Amino acid sequence: MENEKIVDLQGIKKSFSGVPVLKGVDLALQRGEIVALMGENGAGKSTLVNILMGVHQKDGGIIKINGQEFTEYNINTARKNGIAIIPQELALVPAVTVAENIFLSNRLKGKMGALSLKQMCIKAREIIDELGFDLDPSARVDSLPISYRQLVSIVKVIAEEANVIIMDEPTSSLSSEEIKRLQSIIFKLKQRGVAVIYISHLLDEVFEVADTIIVLRDGYFIDSKPKSQTSQREVISLMVGEELLHTQQALRSEIESQTGQENGEAIFSVENLHLSPERQPISFQLHEGEVLGITGLVGSGKTETLRAITGVDKYKGFTVQLDGKEQKFSNMREALAHGICVVPEDRKLQGLVLVRSVRENISMCRTYRSKITKYGVIKRKDEQKDVKRMLEELAIKVAGLEQQVRYLSGGNQQKCVIAKELLAAPRILMLDEPTRGIDVGAKTTIYNLIRKLKKNGLSVILFTSDVSEIPIVCDRVLVLANSEIVGEIEGKEVTVPSILHFAAGGKK
Amino acid sequence: MNQEITKSQFKNTMFGKFLKSYGGLIVVILAMMVFTTIINPVFLTGSNLLQLLINNNTIFLAGLGMTFVIISGGIDLSQGALAAFATMVLAMLVQAGVPGWIAILLTIAAGGLVGIVNGLIVAYGKIHSFIATLGMTTILRGIAIAFNSGYPVSIASESDVLQFGNGNVLGVSNVLIIAIAAFVICWFILNKTNVGRDVFAVGGNAEAARFSGISVPKTTVFAFGMSGLLTALAGAIMATRMYSGVPSCATALETDAITAVIIGGTSFTGGDGNVTGTVFGTILLAVLINCMVILGISEWLQNVISGAIIIIAVVWDRIRHKG
Numbered sequence: 001m002e003n004e005k006i007v008d009l010q011g012i013k014k015s016f017s018g019v020p021v022l023k024g025v026d027l028a029l030q031r032g033e034i035v036a037l038m039g040e041n042g043a044g045k046s047t048l049v050n051i052l053m054g055v056h057q058k059d060g061g062i063i064k065i066n067g068q069e070f071t072e073y074n075i076n077t078a079r080k081n082g083i084a085i086i087p088q089e090l091a092l093v094p095a096v097t098v099a100e101n102i103f104l105s106n107r108l109k110g111k112m113g114a115l116s117l118k119q120m121c122i123k124a125r126e127i128i129d130e131l132g133f134d135l136d137p138s139a140r141v142d143s144l145p146i147s148y149r150q151l152v153s154i155v156k157v158i159a160e161e162a163n164v165i166i167m168d169e170p171t172s173s174l175s176s177e178e179i180k181r182l183q184s185i186i187f188k189l190k191q192r193g194v195a196v197i198y199i200s201h202l203l204d205e206v207f208e209v210a211d212t213i214i215v216l217r218d219g220y221f222i223d224s225k226p227k228s229q230t231s232q233r234e235v236i237s238l239m240v241g242e243e244l245l246h247t248q249q250a251l252r253s254e255i256e257s258q259t260g261q262e263n264g265e266a267i268f269s270v271e272n273l274h275l276s277p278e279r280q281p282i283s284f285q286l287h288e289g290e291v292l293g294i295t296g297l298v299g300s301g302k303t304e305t306l307r308a309i310t311g312v313d314k315y316k317g318f319t320v321q322l323d324g325k326e327q328k329f330s331n332m333r334e335a336l337a338h339g340i341c342v343v344p345e346d347r348k349l350q351g352l353v354l355v356r357s358v359r360e361n362i363s364m365c366r367t368y369r370s371k372i373t374k375y376g377v378i379k380r381k382d383e384q385k386d387v388k389r390m391l392e393e394l395a396i397k398v399a400g401l402e403q404q405v406r407y408l409s410g411g412n413q414q415k416c417v418i419a420k421e422l423l424a425a426p427r428i429l430m431l432d433e434p435t436r437g438i439d440v441g442a443k444t445t446i447y448n449l450i451r452k453l454k455k456n457g458l459s460v461i462l463f464t465s466d467v468s469e470i471p472i473v474c475d476r477v478l479v480l481a482n483s484e485i486v487g488e489i490e491g492k493e494v495t496v497p498s499i500l501h502f503a504a505g506g507k508k
Numbered sequence: 509m510n511q512e513i514t515k516s517q518f519k520n521t522m523f524g525k526f527l528k529s530y531g532g533l534i535v536v537i538l539a540m541m542v543f544t545t546i547i548n549p550v551f552l553t554g555s556n557l558l559q560l561l562i563n564n565n566t567i568f569l570a571g572l573g574m575t576f577v578i579i580s581g582g583i584d585l586s587q588g589a590l591a592a593f594a595t596m597v598l599a600m601l602v603q604a605g606v607p608g609w610i611a612i613l614l615t616i617a618a619g620g621l622v623g624i625v626n627g628l629i630v631a632y633g634k635i636h637s638f639i640a641t642l643g644m645t646t647i648l649r650g651i652a653i654a655f656n657s658g659y660p661v662s663i664a665s666e667s668d669v670l671q672f673g674n675g676n677v678l679g680v681s682n683v684l685i686i687a688i689a690a691f692v693i694c695w696f697i698l699n700k701t702n703v704g705r706d707v708f709a710v711g712g713n714a715e716a717a718r719f720s721g722i723s724v725p726k727t728t729v730f731a732f733g734m735s736g737l738l739t740a741l742a743g744a745i746m747a748t749r750m751y752s753g754v755p756s757c758a759t760a761l762e763t764d765a766i767t768a769v770i771i772g773g774t775s776f777t778g779g780d781g782n783v784t785g786t787v788f789g790t791i792l793l794a795v796l797i798n799c800m801v802i803l804g805i806s807e808w809l810q811n812v813i814s815g816a817i818i819i820i821a822v823v824w825d826r827i828r829h830k831g
Contacts, residue, residue, distance in 0.1 A: 212815050336721035344719050351719065353712030357777045364709055368723040376701045420720065 001136035006029050006066060006164055006195050006448035007052065007083070013060035014047055019410070020437045021047045025212060025221040027197075029164060034186060034196045036210035039239055045052050045199055045218040047222050049166050052197075053085055054078035057134055065506070071480055079105075086153045086187075099124040101141055102156045122225045127159050131188060145180040154185060158194075160443035165189065166197040171205060172297060174504060183209055201468055201496065203232045218439040244444045248472050251451055255475060259491030264288030266324075267338075267459050268428055273308055275320035284478055286428065291460045293451060293474030295467060299505055301483035302463050303345065306432055310335045310342055322428075336367050339427035341435055343417050345463075347410075351417035354406035355382060361416055362387045362403050365424035370410065388417035395445060411442025419451065429453065432463045447473050469501050478504050529773060533788040537539065544799040551802050555701070558681070564794040565683045566591065569742035569770075571786045572694045573623075573735030578769055579698075579710035580731035581778030582630060583638035588761035589648035589740045592754065594743025596621050596652045598669070599661035599753030608669030616740045619639015622648065627725075627729030637732075652755035662752040662813075673748030683745060690738060694783045696816040697734075705792055707731055712779025718744070768793050772823045793817075 003295045007029040014022040021046045029035055051063075053475060054075040061154045063070045075466055078361060090239050093103050098482065099120040125139035133151050141149060157165050167186075167236050171179045184195055184429050186209055201388050206213065213230060213240040215222040237245050266288040282305060286292050296302045307313040309320060311329040311464070329335040332342065344350035352361050363369055363383050372382040378451055387401060394415045398408065414434060415487040421429060450460055450473050470477050471494050479487035479502035487502030536792035544551045570587045577584045593613050603642040622644070625786025629640040655661070663670060675682045698704040706727040714724050743762070747753050772789030796817065800810045 042722075281536070304563065332719055333721045334721060342719060350715045353709050353716050353779055355712050355775070356708060360705065364705075364716070364720040366702070366706070369705065373702055376703070378700060378702060378705065424721070 004310050005064070006031055008064040008067075010053065010062065010064070011061040011171075012048065012054060012063075015059055015225075018107060019221050020439075022051075022221040025216060025219070027052070027257075028448050029195045031163070031193045031195060033211045033212060034190055034198060034210050035214055036206040036213050037216070038206065038235060039216035039222075040120075040440050040443070040468070041435070042218075042439065043239070048170070048192075048216070049085065049168065049197065049199065051082060052078065052164075052166070054083075058236060060206070076272065079160070082163040083166070084157035085166040085168065086150065086161055087168055088159060090098070090215075092141050092149055092152060092156075092488070095140065096134060096153050097121075097138050097143075098264070100139040101126070101152055102137070102159050105160065110119070120349065121209045123161070124155065127155055131155065131158065131185065133185075143239045147174050149282055150174065150178075150182070151185075158340040160188075163193065164195045164197070166173060166199070168199045169201070170198070171200065171202070172500075172504070179205065199215050202475075202500070203226060204233060204497070206235075207232060212363050217241065218441075224360055225424055229347060235306050240444075244440055247444050248447065248483055251447055251472050254451070255471070255473075255494070258475070258490050263290060266317040267322070269321045270305075270309060271319045271321070273305065273315060275304050275308070275315070279482060282480075282483075284485070286456040286459050287462060288459055289454055289461060291454050291473055293462045293477035294480065295464055295470060295477060295499060295503065296480035299482075300480040302465070302480055304432060304483070305430070305480070306342070306463055309430075310340070333366070336365065336487070339425065341365075341421035341426035341429050343421050343429070343431040345436070347413050347417050352405050352413060356406060357402045358391075358396075358405055358414055359384065359409070360402040363423060364388055364418045366392065368423040368425070373397050386423060388418075390423060394449060409438075409442075411438040411445070414442065414446065415449075416436055420444070422453075426458065428459045430461045430463065433465065434462070434466070435466060435469060458461050466476075467496050467503070470499060471495055529782075529808055530785065530788050533773070533785075533792055537788065540792075540795050544795075544802055545574055548802050550584050551636055551799070556798070559818075560794050560798050561687075562681055562683050562795040564790055565687050566742040566746055566761060566791040567764045567768055567793065568687055568786070569690055569738045570746070570761050571768040571790055572690055572783055573763070574765040574769045575694070575772075575781060575783050575786045576698070576731040576734040577637070577779060578709060578766075578774050578776065578783050579642050579711045580728060581714065582708045582728065582731065583766070584623075584626065584641050584732060584735045584739075585638065586626060586644040586648060587735065587765055588617055588643040588758045588763075590736065590739045591654065591743035591746060591758040591761050592756065593622070593648045593652040594740040595750070595757060596655045596661060596753035597740075598744050598747045598767070599663050600655060601666055603661060604667050608667065608672070611669055612672055612744050615744045616737055618742020619743065620733050620737040623733040623739070624729055626736065627732030630732065631725035631728040649755070652753075655702035655753075655755065658755060660752045660754045663747065663794050665751060670751065673745040675790035677826050683749075686741070686745065688743065691783060691787060693739075694734070694761050698783055702729055703727070708779055710778075763818075764793065767818045767821065770818065776822060 005028050007027065009025065009027040011024045011026065012022050013024055025044065025048055027048060037045050047056060051058050054077055056071055057073070063073050070077055078242060079468060085276065093104065098210060098363060099117065101125045103120045119492070121137045128135050128137060135148060135151055135155070141152060145480065175180060188422065189196060198206065198209055207227060210227055212224060212226055213225045213235055215235060217239060238250060264287045266285040267288045271283045273282040294302055294305065298486065308315045308318065311331050311334065320329065327338060369378060372379045383399060391398060396412050396415045396419065398412065407414055408416065418434070434446055446468065450462065464470065476488070476490045476500060477494050478485050479499055481503060489498055525609060541551065550556060570591065574584055574587065595620050598611055598615040601614055602608065626644055629635055630637045633640065648775070673683055698707065705720045707716065707730070709720065709722055710724050710727045718724055753776055755770060768789035769786050770776060770789070771784025771792055774785055797810065800813065
């Protein structure tokens with residue numbers, strides 16, 4: 001029975017344009033086993049899954065499916081071997097029926113080779129009943145709520161005779177009742193001998209469902225443990241690393257201890273921002289020396305809010321106040337001139353000029369450069385002094401001031417973008433997904449930095465979709481869903497479950 | 509004290525960096541010069557070398573302008589037509605009795621204006637500069653021809669304006685002085701000033717430049733304005749050396765300028781390069797053509813070789829910027 005491994009990945013390696021993302025990762029799966037794949041954002045979970053799905057090709061390592069080793073492994077091999085994924089963003093065709101979606105890649109043909117909707121409905125019904133779902137195969141997918149669409153995805157992979165199902169954050173858009181139902185479905189699948197790879201941020205959920213927990217960190221395989229032999233505390237420590245965990249916990253307890261303290265003056269406010277005409281307008285205030293988090297799922301209006309404030313996209317009828325005075329920014333330049341600095345979402349596309357040096361990138365803000373300019377000439381010594389100071393303050397590792405930024409690691413690149421904005425002497429710093437795709441160490445440095453800036457009196461707005469970082473850095477968080485604010489949580493109350501409760505549509 | 513200078517330390521000195529950037533070009537230029545001299549010693553005579561520098565002055569000036577545009581992420585195809593337009597403007601102004609130096613200033617200003625229009629079309633019309641300046645080429649040639657129904661306009665041989673391209677100061681040709689002055693000014697703007705920094709940032713990543721509070725449209729207009737000014741300056745020199753304005757002259761000026769700029773190591777994708785490279789690019793191009801003439805290589809073969817050089821330079825640029 002030991003050889004009953006359906007999936008056996010050994011020492012999988014993968015790099016993207018020279019940057020190693022997986023550095024020798026193992027993943028073994030037995031029939032009817034539920035494995036939770038855990039790790040911070042950027043740990044390599046999705047890359048690993050994509051290799052198993054045949055979307056990406058491995059650079060090194062062994063892929064064995066049902067004991068057979070594959071050297072050529074692609075999407076078709078994965079499908080033939082019954083490996084299927086229920087993606088985070090559901091890949092269904094909204095305008096056709098449930099049954100048609102279920103048989104999308106596996107069409108049932110009637111007489112004369114024409115597609116038979118009737119037959120598809122009958123077959124779909126059989127599978128749905130067998131699984132004990134409450135789903136009408138002739139309903140159109142776009143008439144169903146999100147959670148039901150998830151059921152359609154599950155039925156679809158069952159109909160394709162999947163024996164390994166990957167679920168990527170399956171509960172991110174489900175209510176607590178629906179989560180319960182999904183769990184019972186997973187147990188049903190388990191009884192049928194289906195193996196499940198369950199990817200989630202939520203420890204409670206994982207400990208409820210999983211048999212085995214596999215932890216990845218920065219592309220390394222850290223550990224694989226049966227649920228009974230580990231604890232939530234240990235899993236977090238494995239995910240983050242013990243030392244960094246301490247740092248993060250220190251930051252967290254600092255926030256908790258400050259709960260209930262008087263806020264500084266409101267320095268910045270947004271009123272009546274209608275991202276969508278049917279929704280409640282977005283209004284909020286930012287206090288002096290506060291770290292405000294703004295979070296939400298994809299499409300919640302997070303990015304749109306930032307773009308509206310800084311004048312990148314034009315919205316009518318909303319007002320922005322800075323120090324009690326109404327301001328209107330029609331582009332980034334005007335926002336910068338008022339001391340509002342943005343660390344954009346994509347450091348390579350929006351943050352840095354990759355072919356230029358560390359020095360030139362860090363001193364790139366026009367507002368900063370005009371301060372060290374005399375008669376139109378940049379004072380090189382002042383520039384070098386300031387850049388060196390920033391490199392030290394942010395602990396940016398470079399080979400020299402003249403090194404091109406494209407040769408730096410993701411974390412150091414991100415710190416360069418932050419350094420650049422800090423030199424522009426911001427009063428308000430807005431960070432858009434500042435820790436995306438960087439390793440846990442660099443993340444923790446950035447968390448520390450944000451808290452340090454706050455202590456120095458800077459007001460910060462953190463736009464993030466990585467819910468796990470909010471309790472570590474934010475004094476207060478606004479949760480957006482469907483272009484409106486659905487929740488506001490402060491101090492001690494800011495926890496991952498409380499944020500997710502709102503993000504998934506929970507009531508205030 | 510450290511007696512030894514390590515390799516990496518050397519690389520970081522000014523001279524080390526200079527050699528790293530341009531050493532290859534200098535070696536190629538010297539090799540061509542030695543080779544040609546061995547075959548035909550005429551090459552190394554003072555008059556030939558001086559003539560070489562003076563004759564390629566227009567390419568150099570246009571190349572300086574092109575460097576700004578290419579670093580900013582664009583291309584200016586209207587240079588040839590603008591130079592011809594400028595020769596006509598100068599000749600007609602002089603013919604109309606405008607004093608020499610005012611005529612020259614007006615010509616250069618007209619060029620700057622054309623450059624600014626190019627820049628405005630690219631920046632605000634959101635049209636690729638290739639198309640915008642291609643259109644401008646046709647317009648400028650049309651106007652240049654219309655000025656005198658397609659005929660050249662001659663400049664009277666007693667006119668003082670002719671000193672501009674033919675005279676000298678203390679035995680040094682005006683043309684050389686102008687070239688050196690233009691180079692120093694361009695180098696200074698590009699490397700020491702805010703607007704120069706903006707040009708690199710916009711060409712390297714316009715989006716990041718925008719997020720850093722740099723005005724992308726203004727910077728684009730500036731780069732094309734520089735190209736216009738310098739091209740008109742080249743045109744003014746051409747007119748005084750030809751003693752006339754010729755609407756059909758300078759037909760491939762922009763091609764030569766682009767070649768000089770790219771050979772000089774300025775990246776075609778923008779954001780990287782320098783006018784110093786353009787100096788060596790122009791010299792290499794000039795020496796190459798001169799060598800081929802002296803070696804008696806037929807004109808069609810010269811074209812083939814020049815074309816091949818452009819392609820090799822661009823491929824080399826790609827390989828260099830990959831690593």
